[in-house]
Amino acid sequence: MQGENRVDILLQQLINGLTLGSVYALVALGYTMVYGIIGLINFAHGEVVMIGAMVALSVVTALLGAHVSLPAAVIILAGLFVAIPTCMVIAYAMEKIAYRPLRKAPRLAPLITAIGMSIILQNMALIVWGRNYLTFPTIIQPTPYNILGASITDLQVLIIVLAGLLMGGLVFVVQRTRLGMAMRATAQNPQVAGLMGIDINVVISAAFVIGAALAAVAGLMVMTYYGIAHYYMGFLLGLKAFTAAVLGGIGNLAGAMLGGILLGIIEALGAGYIGDVTNICGFPFLSDTLQQQCAGSDGQVSMFGSNYQDVFAFFVLILVLIFRPSGLLGERVSERA
Amino acid sequence: MTAHRGGKSIPPKVWAGVAMVAIALALLPFVAALAGQAWVRILNFAMIYIMLALGLNIVVGFAGLLDLGYIAFYAVGAYMYALLASPHFGVHLPFWVILPLGAGLACIFGVLLGTPTLKLRGDYLAIVTLGFGEIIRIFLNNLNAPVNVTNGPQGINLIDPFRIGSFSFAKAESFGGISISGPQKYYYVLLLLTIAVIVINLRLQNSRLGRAWEAIREDEVAAKAMGINTRNVKLLAFAMGASFGGIAGGIFSATQEFVSPESFGLFESIIVLAMVVLGGMGNIPGVILGAILLTLLPEVLRSTMEPLQNLLFGRVLLDAETVRLLVFGIALVAIMLYRPAGLWPSAVRKRELEAPKVAAS
Amino acid sequence: MSQLSLLVAKDISKRFGGVQALTDVSFTINHGEIYGLIGPNGAGKTSLFNVLTGIYEPDGGSFIFDGEPLERAKPNEVAERGIARTFQNIRLFQNLSALENVMIGRHVRTKAGVFGAILRDKRTLAEEAAIEKRSYELLEYVGVSKRANDLAKHLAYGDQRRLEIARALATEPKLLALDEPAAGMNATETQALKRLLEDIRRDGTTILLIEHDMKLVMSVCARVLVLDYGKKIAEGTCAVVQNDPKVIAAYLGGEVTLDLKGA
Numbered sequence: 001m002q003g004e005n006r007v008d009i010l011l012q013q014l015i016n017g018l019t020l021g022s023v024y025a026l027v028a029l030g031y032t033m034v035y036g037i038i039g040l041i042n043f044a045h046g047e048v049v050m051i052g053a054m055v056a057l058s059v060v061t062a063l064l065g066a067h068v069s070l071p072a073a074v075i076i077l078a079g080l081f082v083a084i085p086t087c088m089v090i091a092y093a094m095e096k097i098a099y100r101p102l103r104k105a106p107r108l109a110p111l112i113t114a115i116g117m118s119i120i121l122q123n124m125a126l127i128v129w130g131r132n133y134l135t136f137p138t139i140i141q142p143t144p145y146n147i148l149g150a151s152i153t154d155l156q157v158l159i160i161v162l163a164g165l166l167m168g169g170l171v172f173v174v175q176r177t178r179l180g181m182a183m184r185a186t187a188q189n190p191q192v193a194g195l196m197g198i199d200i201n202v203v204i205s206a207a208f209v210i211g212a213a214l215a216a217v218a219g220l221m222v223m224t225y226y227g228i229a230h231y232y233m234g235f236l237l238g239l240k241a242f243t244a245a246v247l248g249g250i251g252n253l254a255g256a257m258l259g260g261i262l263l264g265i266i267e268a269l270g271a272g273y274i275g276d277v278t279n280i281c282g283f284p285f286l287s288d289t290l291q292q293q294c295a296g297s298d299g300q301v302s303m304f305g306s307n308y309q310d311v312f313a314f315f316v317l318i319l320v321l322i323f324r325p326s327g328l329l330g331e332r333v334s335e336r337a
Numbered sequence: 338m339t340a341h342r343g344g345k346s347i348p349p350k351v352w353a354g355v356a357m358v359a360i361a362l363a364l365l366p367f368v369a370a371l372a373g374q375a376w377v378r379i380l381n382f383a384m385i386y387i388m389l390a391l392g393l394n395i396v397v398g399f400a401g402l403l404d405l406g407y408i409a410f411y412a413v414g415a416y417m418y419a420l421l422a423s424p425h426f427g428v429h430l431p432f433w434v435i436l437p438l439g440a441g442l443a444c445i446f447g448v449l450l451g452t453p454t455l456k457l458r459g460d461y462l463a464i465v466t467l468g469f470g471e472i473i474r475i476f477l478n479n480l481n482a483p484v485n486v487t488n489g490p491q492g493i494n495l496i497d498p499f500r501i502g503s504f505s506f507a508k509a510e511s512f513g514g515i516s517i518s519g520p521q522k523y524y525y526v527l528l529l530l531t532i533a534v535i536v537i538n539l540r541l542q543n544s545r546l547g548r549a550w551e552a553i554r555e556d557e558v559a560a561k562a563m564g565i566n567t568r569n570v571k572l573l574a575f576a577m578g579a580s581f582g583g584i585a586g587g588i589f590s591a592t593q594e595f596v597s598p599e600s601f602g603l604f605e606s607i608i609v610l611a612m613v614v615l616g617g618m619g620n621i622p623g624v625i626l627g628a629i630l631l632t633l634l635p636e637v638l639r640s641t642m643e644p645l646q647n648l649l650f651g652r653v654l655l656d657a658e659t660v661r662l663l664v665f666g667i668a669l670v671a672i673m674l675y676r677p678a679g680l681w682p683s684a685v686r687k688r689e690l691e692a693p694k695v696a697a698s
Numbered sequence: 699m700s701q702l703s704l705l706v707a708k709d710i711s712k713r714f715g716g717v718q719a720l721t722d723v724s725f726t727i728n729h730g731e732i733y734g735l736i737g738p739n740g741a742g743k744t745s746l747f748n749v750l751t752g753i754y755e756p757d758g759g760s761f762i763f764d765g766e767p768l769e770r771a772k773p774n775e776v777a778e779r780g781i782a783r784t785f786q787n788i789r790l791f792q793n794l795s796a797l798e799n800v801m802i803g804r805h806v807r808t809k810a811g812v813f814g815a816i817l818r819d820k821r822t823l824a825e826e827a828a829i830e831k832r833s834y835e836l837l838e839y840v841g842v843s844k845r846a847n848d849l850a851k852h853l854a855y856g857d858q859r860r861l862e863i864a865r866a867l868a869t870e871p872k873l874l875a876l877d878e879p880a881a882g883m884n885a886t887e888t889q890a891l892k893r894l895l896e897d898i899r900r901d902g903t904t905i906l907l908i909e910h911d912m913k914l915v916m917s918v919c920a921r922v923l924v925l926d927y928g929k930k931i932a933e934g935t936c937a938v939v940q941n942d943p944k945v946i947a948a949y950l951g952g953e954v955t956l957d958l959k960g961a
């Protein structure tokens with residue numbers, strides 16, 4: 001990796017980052033809609049993504065097992081058609097059972113129930129699907145295309161485009177439909193919105209349900225991209241997507257989308273280059289063991305490698321919350337006593 | 338909260354009660370051993386969790402700062418002990434040196450973690466602390482290359498047990514006919530430490546500092562207006578809470594003689610939080626009860642569920658660990674919905690019902 | 699700046715986003731007086747309080763308190779210097795008892811820290827006893843001692859207001875800044891409050907008082923500052939200010955009239 005072909009490596013990381021970022025953006029939208037309207041961090045949202053992936057996987061595996069001869073795309077779509085309503089129902093139930101009764105409670109209470117719901121969903125998935133990593137059957141073979149030395153697969157293109165379409169669709173709903181207007185009004189001032197005849201419960205449920213639908217799609221995307229699914233996959237993904245939402249400005253749709261894509265790129269670039277940046281073989285004073293290691297591994301011994309990738313999201317989160325808590329696109333909120 | 342009795346002597350009835358409790362506690366490990374040494378170990382765990390829960394109670398219950406990364410301090414204490422009392426670096430310091438060092442290091446981490454969070458509000462504070470906890474775990478898991486500090490996912494084993502001279506706390510021995518096992522020896526050490534931790538917490542609550550913490554929890558703006566340096570007071574909450582976590586971590590290392598990053602994940606943080614919430618945040622007896630319940634209950638479940646499932650279904654459908662976590666999740670939701678103040682009536686409420694203690698002048 | 703003045707404010711300005719809340723406000727409060735701050739709603743009275751007590755930083759201007767500048771002080775430093783306040787919306791520590799609320803007021807004048815708390819040495823114990831005693835005395839002073847062990851949130855409204863004053867007094871302020879302490883009180887309660895304010899002044903504490911109740915202000919305040927739209931429009935004795943045509947115009951021209959409450 002030393003100095004050769006820097007541009008195409010950069011481009012590759014950007015493409016990977018954009019793909020990952022699109023998924024983050026879809027999930028981030030779920031967080032931001034709920035937070036924008038009721039001020040709750042839906043801790044369990046990551047688990048909804050996971051359930052979307054697992055349900056789709058089960059459907060796909062079942063169809064394949066039944067030796068139904070359909071094109072791969074149809075099978076996957078079938079998985080999607082089952083996963084989306086499932087996630088929507090789960091999100092609706094969660095809101096009704098665990099969050100709605102606590103709307104007037106101090107902020108700590110719904111946060112704790114959200115954590116509880118997250119644990120419940122994870123363990124129910126564990127019971128249904130078991131502890132092991134599940135592989136997504138190889139019914140699709142992504143075809144790579146060459147752009148300026150980097151490769152982009154049709155799967156990546158599909159993910160990016162589909163995510164873009166869904167985001168566009170959401171913006172349309174929010175800006176151009178009555179439901180969307182009701183949501184925006186409720187986000188600004190729930191009491192007055194209620195007085196104007198808006199059914200707050202419907203609006204809040206809608207936010208959860210729409211977010212869950214997007215989450216299901218995101219879950220399927222992640223699973224087809226990485227090829228595996230696991231009952232614990234929602235936790236880290238959810239946390240990163242939440243970071244993305246905060247980065248962009250929580251409560252702000254455009255912010256969630258921007259934040260998602262940015263975070264994906266930061267993560268990809270970080271993981272890609274951290275090895276170079278923390279390569280200690282360049283330093284003059286190395287111990288004998290380290291010198292041997294450097295000699296043996298082509299001059300590349302890094303303090304921090306790509307296994308630290310997950311840490312990036314956390315660092316970004318912490319830095320944003322400390323230095324610019326309103327996010328990139330959020331309003332600067334000044335506290336009035 | 339009005340602590341001192343102004344020179345009044347304690348009535349004999351109270352002494353009798355205390356004596357009875359002391360005798361019961363002293364005999365407990367032998368009673369538990371009748372059901373098996375495993376139950377003595379469970380008692381020891383209960384006490385470790387009491388320490389953890391009381392430490393977190395300072396941050397969450399007294400000061401109202403929702404810390405979801407508390408387990409990081411436990412990890413710091415545990416790994417400090419492991420690194421200084423095992424073959425890993427070849428260092429073998431005695432426990433009475435390492436435990437205070439571990440508490441001190443945990444304090445420093447507490448301040449490090451607390452400093453960036455000072456301006457954050459409830460939810461954001463929770464997420465940032467969660468992030469810190471995860472960062473520590475990831476570092477513990479990966480600091481095995483290029484220099485092996487923590488030995489990565491394999492963890493560190495062959496950790497020294499507590500020793501005073503040639504007296505080891507891990508060996509079973511006989512004293513004048515009474516045999517006492519390793520876990521039972523640890524029990525008494527833990528009992529003394531736990532009592533000390535409880536007393537310290539009670540004293541902290543009924544003090545100028547404890548009141549300052551509660552003021553911040555109730556209304557930070559008003560607290561500042563009344564002259565409280567909220568920055569320092571919050572950092573003190575993190576530091577004090579962390580120190581208890583660090584001590585508990587050191588003991589954990591010694592009793593287990595093995596540590597790995599697995600024991601220090603988000604779920605552990607949440608379990609300790611559940612103990613504080615269940616007991617009633619800020620309420621010391623309640624938190625102790627919460628810790629005991631949430632340590633014993635899963636063990637009771639474990640020892641009954643698996644045989645029961647075998648009996649009913651011929652095999653184990655849900656292993657104890659999954660059941661334990663499911664119960665936790667449901668408990669968290671249920672408590673918030675039905676008993677958000679916790680199981681134990683709040684001491685604050687109790688105070689309200691008592692007659693005024695301070696006589697009119 | 700004579701020895702008489704406790705607080706000198708010079709050209710205080712503050713803007714929030716698009717709103718200029720305060721523009722070049724200057725005034726002087728003398729030792730031992732009750733100084734009123736009046737003006738129509740939105741005039742900037744509470745904003746001035748917030749800037750004075752360090753909750754916001756002024757965009758321009760300065761304060762000199764008891765001879766020393768109050769440079770960019772944080773709220774807890776302001777309290778330490780000797781300015782204590784109450785809040786327009788009552789900000790008591792709801793889940794703590796009345797006694798505990800006042801005891802927290804003693805924080806800034808006491809010292810015990812972590813080690814004192816844990817070790818409970820003689821000095822700490824003596825300090826705690828003194829805190830409790832003084833807090834109880836203050837509760838009696840404001841007339842809330844019967845409810846010492848009740849939670850703040852369970853106190854009657856009038857008691858809550860007086861408790862907040864007791865808590866502020868516990869910090870041993872040189873200047874006590876009260877934000878609408880009579881709001882929501884009936885005539886009897888207001889009279890009791892008036893007597894309390896006079897007691898406080900007589901016992902050596904200077905008072906800065908935001909109030910809408912003109913009868914109270916005129917009967918208790920030596921001097922008054924009038925704000926309108928963030929600007930000072932008059933400062934002086936009540937008699938002078940009452941007859942100032944700018945002040946009359948500000949009140950009559952706006953929503954609030956000069957009708958005396960209950961008159």
